[in-house]
């Protein structure tokens with residue numbers, strides 16, 4: 001399922017979005033190295049501090065420089 005409605009909504013805003021899944025904070029769009037899928041989770045544009053951060057999403061990786 002493609003969340004096309006969500007994508008349209010995101011483009012109005014700048015920067016990255018985040019969502020919480022399985023008690024971890026992921027970013028959206030989700031990088032390939034993470035592989036979780038956004039389903040009914042709520043996108044947010046701020047980072048909550050009381051949740052564990054997914055290292056695949058929230059750390060900078062060398063391949064990030066390619067895009």
Ligand SMILES: [Zn+2]
Nearest residue numbers: 026034054057
């Ligand atoms: Zn992640």
